[in-house]
Amino acid sequence: MKNLYFKSRLQIKALLCKNDIICDYYRALAEQVSKPLLQVPLMVVDLEMTGLNSQSDQILSIGLIPICNGLLEVAAAKEILVSIDGSVGDSATIHGIVDGQLAQAVSPEEAIEWFLTQTKGHLLVAHHAPLDLSFLKVLSHRTYGHAIQFMAIDTMALERKRLLRQHDVLKEGTLRLDACRRRYGLPVYAAHNATVDALACGELLLAQIAHIAGDDQLTLSELLN
Amino acid sequence: MDASEIQPIVQFFQGRVPFDSLDEQTLPRCCHALTIGYYSKASGFVPLDPDNPQLYIVRSGAFEVRDKSGELLDRLGEGDYFGFPSLLSGEEASTRVAILEDGLVYHLPPEIFDFLRRESREFDRFFNKAFAKRLRHQGRFKAKDLTTTSRVTTLMSSDPLIIDMKSSVAKACRLMRSARVSSVLVLDNHKLVGILTDRDLRNRVLAENLDGRLPVHQAMTPSPVSIESNSLVFEAMLLMSEHSINHLPVVDNGIAAGVVTSTDILRGQSSQPLLLIGEIERQQNLQSLIQVSKQIPLLLQNLISADARAEEIGRVLTSVTDALTRRLIVLNQQILGKPPMAFCWLAFGSQGRQDQAACSDQDNGLLLAHEPDEAAKGYFDALSHAVCKGLDECGYVYCPGDIMAQNPKWRMSLDKWQQVFDNWVRTPEPKALMHASIFFDMRSVYGPQSLFDSLQDSVLSQTKGNDIFLAAFTGNALTSAPPLGFFRKFVLERDGTEVKGIDLKHKGNALINDIARVYALSAGIKEVNTAKRIRALMEQNILNRKDALNLADAHEFIAHMRLSNQGLQYTQSLPISNYLMPQELSSLVRHQLRDAFKVVHDGQVGLKLKMMRSY
Numbered sequence: 107m108k109n110l111y112f113k114s115r116l117q118i119k120a121l122l123c124k125n126d127i128i129c130d131y132y133r134a135l136a137e138q139v140s141k142p143l144l145q146v147p148l149m150v151v152d153l154e155m156t157g158l159n160s161q162s163d164q165i166l167s168i169g170l171i172p173i174c175n176g177l178l179e180v181a182a183a184k185e186i187l188v189s190i191d192g193s194v195g196d197s198a199t200i201h202g203i204v205d206g207q208l209a210q211a212v213s214p215e216e217a218i219e220w221f222l223t224q225t226k227g228h229l230l231v232a233h234h235a236p237l238d239l240s241f242l243k244v245l246s247h248r249t250y251g252h253a254i255q256f257m258a259i260d261t262m263a264l265e266r267k268r269l270l271r272q273h274d275v276l277k278e279g280t281l282r283l284d285a286c287r288r289r290y291g292l293p294v295y296a297a298h299n300a301t302v303d304a305l306a307c308g309e310l311l312l313a314q315i316a317h318i319a320g321d322d323q324l325t326l327s328e329l330l331n
Numbered sequence: 332m333d334a335s336e337i338q339p340i341v342q343f344f345q346g347r348v349p350f351d352s353l354d355e356q357t358l359p360r361c362c363h364a365l366t367i368g369y370y371s372k373a374s375g376f377v378p379l380d381p382d383n384p385q386l387y388i389v390r391s392g393a394f395e396v397r398d399k400s401g402e403l404l405d406r407l408g409e410g411d412y413f414g415f416p417s418l419l420s421g422e423e424a425s426t427r428v429a430i431l432e433d434g435l436v437y438h439l440p441p442e443i444f445d446f447l448r449r450e451s452r453e454f455d456r457f458f459n460k461a462f463a464k465r466l467r468h469q470g471r472f473k474a475k476d477l478t479t480t481s482r483v484t485t486l487m488s489s490d491p492l493i494i495d496m497k498s499s500v501a502k503a504c505r506l507m508r509s510a511r512v513s514s515v516l517v518l519d520n521h522k523l524v525g526i527l528t529d530r531d532l533r534n535r536v537l538a539e540n541l542d543g544r545l546p547v548h549q550a551m552t553p554s555p556v557s558i559e560s561n562s563l564v565f566e567a568m569l570l571m572s573e574h575s576i577n578h579l580p581v582v583d584n585g586i587a588a589g590v591v592t593s594t595d596i597l598r599g600q601s602s603q604p605l606l607l608i609g610e611i612e613r614q615q616n617l618q619s620l621i622q623v624s625k626q627i628p629l630l631l632q633n634l635i636s637a638d639a640r641a642e643e644i645g646r647v648l649t650s651v652t653d654a655l656t657r658r659l660i661v662l663n664q665q666i667l668g669k670p671p672m673a674f675c676w677l678a679f680g681s682q683g684r685q686d687q688a689a690c691s692d693q694d695n696g697l698l699l700a701h702e703p704d705e706a707a708k709g710y711f712d713a714l715s716h717a718v719c720k721g722l723d724e725c726g727y728v729y730c731p732g733d734i735m736a737q738n739p740k741w742r743m744s745l746d747k748w749q750q751v752f753d754n755w756v757r758t759p760e761p762k763a764l765m766h767a768s769i770f771f772d773m774r775s776v777y778g779p780q781s782l783f784d785s786l787q788d789s790v791l792s793q794t795k796g797n798d799i800f801l802a803a804f805t806g807n808a809l810t811s812a813p814p815l816g817f818f819r820k821f822v823l824e825r826d827g828t829e830v831k832g833i834d835l836k837h838k839g840n841a842l843i844n845d846i847a848r849v850y851a852l853s854a855g856i857k858e859v860n861t862a863k864r865i866r867a868l869m870e871q872n873i874l875n876r877k878d879a880l881n882l883a884d885a886h887e888f889i890a891h892m893r894l895s896n897q898g899l900q901y902t903q904s905l906p907i908s909n910y911l912m913p914q915e916l917s918s919l920v921r922h923q924l925r926d927a928f929k930v931v932h933d934g935q936v937g938l939k940l941k942m943m944r945s946y
Contacts, residue, residue, distance in 0.1 A: 169336075177438065178367035185336055291391050292435060295339040302339055309367060309435055316371030316433060 112139040112257070112326060125250045127222060134227035135257065143315075143326050148173040148259070149228035150308035151221075152300045153238045156190060160240035164190040168217060169300025170224055171308050173231070176315075178308045185301045186220060187211035218245045229326075233283045233307040235260035259329045261286065261310050268318070286310055290317070337362055340437075343390065347410055348919040349457035357450050364443040370394075370430045377428040377436070379414060384424070385438040386458075387414040392434010393818075396426050403827050406431070406818040410918065415458045418444055457922070481636045483567050484560040484902070485629075486596060487581045487589035491516050496524055500536055500550050501543030503527050514578040516587050517551045523587045525551035528578050557582040560589065567591055604630060604647045608654045617721050620658060624725035627651060628901075631689055635898035641890030642862050645686035652682055652691070652727065653776045659721040660777050663714055670714070671707040673700040675778030675786075679734060680769035682776075684844065685860045686890070689897050689907045693719065693727045694734045694769055696741035698748055700782055711742055734769065745782065749789050756793045759803035768807065771848055772859045787857060795855035798942075804852065805942035808845035813838055813932055816925035817913045825932075835896070836909035839889035839931065843882060846934045849942060850874065861886055878937065885930035888923060 116136035123129045138146050150171045157163030171183040189211035212220065221242065232238045235258040247253040265286045269276055279285055283306055284294065290313035295306055318328065340362045344350040350358060370377055370392065377387070377394065389411045396405040396413055404426060407413060417424040418441055448455040492515045494503050503515050507529075517525040527547055535541075535550045557580040558567050567579055571593055581589040607626055614620045630651065634644045660676060680694040681687045697715055699707075715736035723729050736742055743751070755767045771790070775783035794800060814822045814833055821829035833839070840861075847864040850856075854873050858864045862883055869879035896911050913921065 176368060180337060180340065180365045180367065181363050183337065183363075291433065293339070293343070293391055297338045299336055301336040305337065305339075305367075309369065312367075312369035313433065313435070316369050316373070319371075319373075 110140060112330065116257070119255055123252060125252050127219075128246070128250060128252055128254055131222050131226055131254065135229065138227055139229060139257075139326060143329070144176050146326065147228045148231050148308075148311075149225045150178075150231040150304045150311070151225070151238060151258075152232065152303040152307060153241055154300050154303075155241060158237065160237070160244045163241075164188070165214065165217065165241050165245065166190065167300040168221060169302075169304040170221075171301065171304045172228065173308055173311070176312065178305065178312070180305070183301050183305065184224060185299070186217060188214055188217045214245055215249045218242065218249050222246075230256055230258035231307065231311050232258050232260060233286075233303075233310065234262040234281075257330070259311065261307055261314060264311075264314050264318075264329065268314070283307060283310065287313075290314070340365065343410075346918075348917075348922060349451070349454045352451045352453035352457075353447065354450075357447070361439065361443055361447060364440055365437045366440075368436050368438060369433070370436060371433050372430050375430065377413075377430060379417075379424045379428065381417075381423040384417045384421075384441055385414055386412060386418055386441075386444050387428075388412055388437040388439065390435040390437055392436070393431040394434065395429045395431055397429065398426055403815065403825065405816055406823050406827070408819045412458075415444075419458060481564045481633050482560070483558055483562045483564055483581055483591055485632055485636050486564060486567075487560065487591040488512075488595065489589040491580070491587060491590045493518050493587065494527070494547055495519070496546070496548040496551070498547050499543060500527075500532070500541075500545045500547055503547050504532065504543065512590075514590060514592070516580055516590065517547050518587065519548075522585060523555075523557070523580055523582055524548065525553045526555040526578060526580055526590075527551040555580055558591070559583055564596060568596060571596075603633075604651060607651060611651070611654045611658050614658065614662075616662065617659070617724070620655065620662075620721065621724050624655060627726060628689070632898060632901055635894050635901075641887055641894050642686070642860075644894060645681075645684075645688065645890070646860070648687045648691075649682055649685040652687055653678070655725055655727075656695075656718065656722065656776050659718045659725075660714070663717040663721075666717075667710060667714055671710055672703070673779050673782055674698060674711065675775040675783045676718070676736065677783075678774050678776045680772055683769070683772040683774040683859050685774075686840075686844075688890075688894060689901075691727060692730050693722050694730050694732075695719070695736045695776075696734070696770075696773075697736040697743070698775070698778070698782060698786060699742070699744045702744045702746065712737075712739070715742060732766070745785055748786050752786075752790045753793065756790075756797060756800045759800050761803060761807055764804060764807045765810075768804075768845070768848065771852060772844070774859055791852065791855040791857065794852035796853065801849060801853050801942045804849050805938055808842070808849050809935055809939060811838065811842060812935065813842055813928040816928060817916075817921050820914050822913055832910045832912045834909050835889055835893040835911050839927070840886060840893065842931050843886045843889075843934065846882065846931075846938050849938060853942070878934070881930045882934050885927040885934075888927045889931075892920070892924065 113136050116132045116139065120129050120132035120136065123132060150173065152169045154166040154169075155163050156166060165188045167185060167187045169183070169185045172179050187210060230239075239256045239258055242256060243253045261283075262281050265281055266276065269280065283303065287306060287310050288294070290310065292306075292309055292313060295302055315329075337359070341359055344358060344362060350361070353361060367390075389407050389409055391409060394407040394411075394413065395403065396407065397403055405411075405413075413428055414424065416426070448458070492506055492510050492512055494506060494515050494517055496517050496519045507513065507515055514526055514528040516523055517527055525548065527550060531550050531552055536545060541550075555578075556570055556574050556576065558570060560581050560583050570579060571577065577593040579591045580587055581591055607623070607630060610623050611620065614623055627648070631644070631648060634647060639647075656676060656678070664670065675698040677683075677696040677698050678694065679696065681691055682694060697711055699711065703711060719729065719735050719737040729735065734741055752770070755763060755770075773787070812825050815825050816823050818829060821831065822833045823829055844861050847861045847868070850868050850873055851858060851864040854868065854871055856864060856867045856871070858867050865874065865879050865883045865886070868874040869876055874882070892911065893909055897907050897909075900907050916924070
């Protein structure tokens with residue numbers, strides 16, 4: 107029943123939206139969310155940014171990897187670099203992206219268009235999703251004059267919910283992607299780029315779903331709240 | 332999208348057999364084709380889709396493969412594979428994979444699996460069940476000439492004589508005199524800066540009319556030619572002849588580790604088997620034989636470091652033991668006088684099978700041409716005691732089970748021996764057979780062949796085709812089973828228990844010896860060496876060619892692992908044992924050993940089917 111709620115919410119958003127591209131985007135997702143969870147196409151997304159402020163900082167790269175029928179598809183993983191104003195500066199030490207590489211980068215407008223095409227009809231997945239989504243929202247507003255209300259499963263929120271059932275307070279760092287993965291015995295990945303982090307987040311989601319669901323049917327609403 | 336973007340996956344596969352055989356372009360291509368799944372213990376089993384077979388690669392978690400009857404086939408951890416038998420055969424999987432611990436699993440689709448098999452012969456061979464084919468292609472069992480392959484470290488004198496460069500030549504000479512060596516390494520601040528040899532003292536000191544107060548650095552050969560300890564002896568010889576020198580400092584990472592001299596190399600060659608046997612035959616008394624026998628452990632180490640075939644090492648070491656035994660018999664006859672009758676010195680067990688290794692004990696007996704009178708009894712009592720004692724002093728310790736010629740129980744006439752075997756064969760008591768099995772691996776080391784043949788022929792004529800005896804003997808051969816394989820740091824037994832290490836002799840080679848022995852006795856084959864028995868069984872079509880080759884390869888491989896493990900123990904000054912710890916094994920060797928265990932298990936199953944059918 108809850109899935110119908112998501113579907114109708116998306117349909118209303120589509121009706122209210124004046125931009126065709128975005129309207130299509132909402133409708134395509136509405137088609138999918140009423141399906142049983144395992145059949146909903148998922149797209150794990152990870153952004154690398156110059157900072158944490160979606161108003162003043164910029165997107166450096168976007169990594170995507172789909173989950174289809176409960177399996178991560180490495181073959182369909184994709185990554186683009188996004189050109190920025192000014193220099194990568196300090197964040198290069200985190201992301202390993204240097205200015206030279208940004209030569210092959212696309213403009214932010216091309217990037218959001220690419221993103222919408224790639225993720226159309228997919229429910230998004232991200233670790234600490236609100237941050238990534240706020241950057242995409244700002245970019246969509248700048249590009250289309252409409253801030254897209256993205257819908258995403260947040261692996262960090264799932265983990266917080268799970269841990270708060272066992273503990274009153276969570277220590278700092280408990281919810282970081284690596285820390286979450288360690289709790290499920292997932293391998294440590296030394297490298298960090300948008301694709302690897304998307305992969306890491308996707309694997310975490312599979313582990314979380316297995317953990318929450320056991321053998322029972324899991325619904326979308328349990329993951330989206 | 333390039334490889335760097337999925338580096339963690341590529342890294343996981345690098346160095347992992349058989350993916351390590353893929354080239355730099357192929358491996359990332361293979362990684363890109365993966366899908367990744369997560370399996371939770373709560374769901375019980377990995378759903379294997381018969382219409383879509385995949386190669387499953389365990390990235391984390393633990394899994395267990397069982398056949399339809401529920402028998403454990405394997406337990407899998409990180410880096411292990413499943414699902415490939417149905418990929419290769421195209422048939423539906425006959426196994427179930429249970430999830431023991433939640434885990435991440437990579438799936439490789441069939442078209443990429445087939446592509447990789449075409450790209451890399453090693454990849455193909457790895458997953459192909461033809462085990463014999465795989466082992467034989469390694470090319471690692473080629474016997475090599477000792478001097479060309481043994482390492483400097485086996486010959487050099489470690490703990491070399493050293494002196495500071497500012498010391499006097501006189502002091503250096505006193506050091507050399509008390510250590511009775513002809514060279515000293517010259518150090519400056521622990522770094523090797525030169526070598527001072529007898530020749531330097533002649534050419535740079537005495538001939539120049541200088542005296543002993545001269546500092547060493549003015550007399551030494553500065554920056555001497557040196558070699559690393561893991562270099563080949565052959566390379567050391569080359570260096571010496573190129574530079575016309577007799578002393579070669581051995582330097583590892585700038586630290587002087589030893590010296591190897593031309594004398595060391597000569598001595599090393601004298602521990603070659605033929606020279607050693609020649610030396611044994613020249614010795615005139617027990618004391619000098621004991622001296623010579625001290626070279627035997629070194630001979631073994633040389634053979635191991637030369638990577639000789641395990642079967643050949645066993646035969647070489649046994650021929651040395653045989654020569655030593657014969658020499659002891661001859662020397663003691665010189666003392667005791669001519670024997671009162673013809674006799675054979677019988678070797679049992681490993682000496683009989685010609686597969687002796689480190690720390691063999693003695694298993695022997697005496698076969699007399701006819702019933703001895705009191706005088707003859709006294710003669711053979713004295714002779715056998717002397718020979719057994721001599722063997723003990725030469726390093727072949729007394730048999731703990733007292734199976735020795737000096738024990739009157741195992742010193743008998745032909746008639747009595749025939750009766751003893753007759754008893755074992757006619758009324759095969761399981762417990763008696765367990766102790767008797769080594770007697771069926773007998774060989775005459777000394778004495779008339781015709782006498783030995785009379786005994787062996789009568790034994791074989793009784794065992795050949797004797798179903799009751801063979802069934803009992805088979806039961807005896809199946810009391811122990813090889814492990815299933817490895818799981819993480821442990822050895823996985825067939826009943827699913829995990830143990831720390833594996834006894835390669837008793838859980839490996841001994842089981843193959845048992846199988847070959849039962850078949851050989853069933854067919855009346857005279858050979859006692861396991862490899863020769865297997866060959867004869869193949870020629871007589873008692874074992875099919877594939878099974879025979881597999882068994883022979885597994886025997887060689889396990890024996891090789893056992894010897895190289897003992898070589899390692901020797902160089903690390905650890906006690907020599909048959910125990911192998913799986914942590915020290917590469918992923919390739921783990922897979923190979925697992926395959927070898929599988930061959931042993933199949934051999935046991937086949938033996939049981941053939942010999943115990945009607946029971």
